[in-house]
Amino acid sequence: MIGIPVLAQAAEVDTGDTAWMLISTALVLFMVIGLGLFYTGLVRAKNSLNTFMMCIASAAIAAVTWALVGYSFAFDGTGDLIGGFGHLALQDVTFEPREGTTIPHLLFMAFQATFCILTVALISGAVVERMRFGAFMVFAALWSIGVYAVLAHWVFGGGWLAEGGTLDFAGGVPVEMGSGFSALAAALVVGARNDYGRLALLPHNAVYALAGAGILWFGWFGFNGGSGIGTGNPSVLAFVNTMLCPAATLLAWFALDAIRGRKVTAIGAATAIIVGCVLITPAGAFVSPGWALALGFAGALPCYAVVVLRPRTRVDETLDVLAAHGVAGFTGILFIGFFAQQSWNGVSDGLFYGNAAQLADQALAALAAPIYAFVGTYVLLRLVGALMPLRVTEREEAMGLDVTAHGEEAYATGEGAILVTPEAGVEVPVLVANPD
């Protein structure tokens, strides 16, 4: 997003840009709720709350780590691999716009924070239904600094990929490939669910999944549409492409579903919305609306293939973060290398328009980001695993994490529940509901 040429002398705050970025920031934060709902629909009923809580906890953890450390590592200075310490605890992050932007620096920080939050929440999809809540929170804190901030610096903060010419509009590198390949590593370290490959582990509420995916699509207009850091042409193009590309992916997914199983599935549609949004995330304002449609159609294929083939392996990457984010982000990043169009983006052409060098830059990012994310996550989780158990016990897993980790149920009826009142004393339960 820094690659977009903004008015060079822009040191003044533009009220229109600021208004849109305030809204965009809130839109991206709302995606956390959409993701929580989407993930919750895909797990078994007994793990509903735990799954949603992983997303909520990500917001809590990553917002704090981002403000204290992550933002500085990602956006202070133009070191090759990592930023600096200049913005620790939001030092010098004020109302003055950051260089190259027309919005208050503080707002820029908040917008970027929501990206970090969402990415951390995405990874939880790989480990739900068996990872300990506390261990996930510790991992989330470390990951948001050690992996997300570093990848964000590479493409957004003036790191080596951005300097080298890699184009990434809204986070194909840190958000999509970052979460997707981290999810693969996390699934390998934490291990499969006990019932995986033995029982049919079915989504418990497809309506949640569809509603959650719909909220994600809605929020993605702020995610991509805000990544121009203003209201200029890049934001408008990315906004429109965010409508077109997922629509194309949906149609392609319908067709693939129909060919494979003779029926168009709702869970498939929910997945397709997300895949389409991810595909257009890196390419946002770099490709024409026509190519965005093509990306939506064609990009569905590799992701669909991974969704179908992954469950045949022993890798219990539970909610297919790798397919929907890793593979789609990878595809989107490479697509820029082929079909970027200077007449639309004002920055660079791709191979198809005579600039082969752009493809090389994109390929470099498509190689470096997955490796860093995978290795970084693997090391961090091994570290956390050395300090505390990563998994709940077999019995807790069988009973479900809602009751064992949170002491609540998503669908509590209250039948047979005995009220423990302070007046009665905790030892003396009072019967309030008594099923016959």
Added chain:
Amino acid sequence: MKLVIGIVRPEKANDVLEALYRAEVRGISLSRVEGHGGELDQVQTYRGTTVKMGMSDKVRFDIAVSDPFVQPTIDALCAGGRTGEVGDGKIFVVPLERVVRIRTGETDLAAVTPVSA
């Protein structure tokens, strides 16, 4: 003929189904029930409200079998349902007076024998 009623933990229901299948017991009804059998209560908290869950979720199997199948059915329920902790459930075996297969009007032994067996 007997009606074997097995009440087991929901998380063990699939193990029981597998065991029953291996024992070639094929005619099965299954329902979700709530019950209490002396196991420890789960305490849950919703904002300021703390409750003890007096009833635990269980799965109930109803299996009508001819006499030679009674013991294999019981064995399968035990093998599939046991964890060793309090709350594994119970098995009740009760005599059956009559069985009628609605489709054909067959009665008793012919009716408790699954079609495929």
